């Protein structure tokens with residue numbers, strides 16, 4: 315496992331933002347556009363605060379969340395809200411955002427239209443993942459109805475999950491889409507998440523979904 319340890323979270327954010335910007339720049343050298351899929355939650359905000367100032371042709375960067383809570387994008391729990399407020403500002407305000415939520419009662423009602431926008435972006439150029447202490451990543455939650463289908467190697471681009479541990483339905487890039495990204499990073503803070511990640515090594519993806527996306531993923535850790 316490739317783990318990069320940092321003296322603190324600020325150093326991690328600065329260094330990782332610079333790595334992500336460099337990878338996007340490299341991709342844009344050879345391609346018209348680059349896709350950047352990012353996790354929401356509580357971990358990624360400080361990285362976005364640094365990345366948004368990177369000197370990049372952001373108008374050629376397409377940003378999407380790795381997963382979304384099925385709530386309006388004005389809801390405090392919306393990953394889109396976080397990404398718009400912390401990443402799509404400053405220089406990065408020129409990036410194009412590809413949503414995983416659109417007004418509809420249920421995600422199942424709009425899956426084809428959401429997938430049609432994401433399909434041309436695959437494989438993802440750069441992926442920034444988070445992980446919960448329960449070893450979920452994106453919205454691939456252990457034991458959630460919908461997980462088995464989301465882990466399938468022939469899964470559709472998007473999967474709908476209804477974790478009993480969560481207050482809302484989730485929509486997530488399927489494991490094969492996350493795992494297929496050209497460059498993959500996972501960021502975790504604290505000893506509990508590090509221990510959880512170590513535990514995940516000996517568990518099947520059904521119990522530790524992070525397992526499904528770890529191959530060639532660089533792990534960034536700070537206390």
Ligand SMILES: O=C1O[C@H](COP(=O)(O)O)[C@@H](O)[C@H](O)[C@H]1O
Pocket residue numbers: 352353354355356357358380381382383393443444445446447450451452453
């Ligand atoms: O529910 C989610 O959780 C994970 C981890 O979140 P964190 O708050 O522990 O960093 C996150 O990566 C994912 O995007 C989010 O929807």
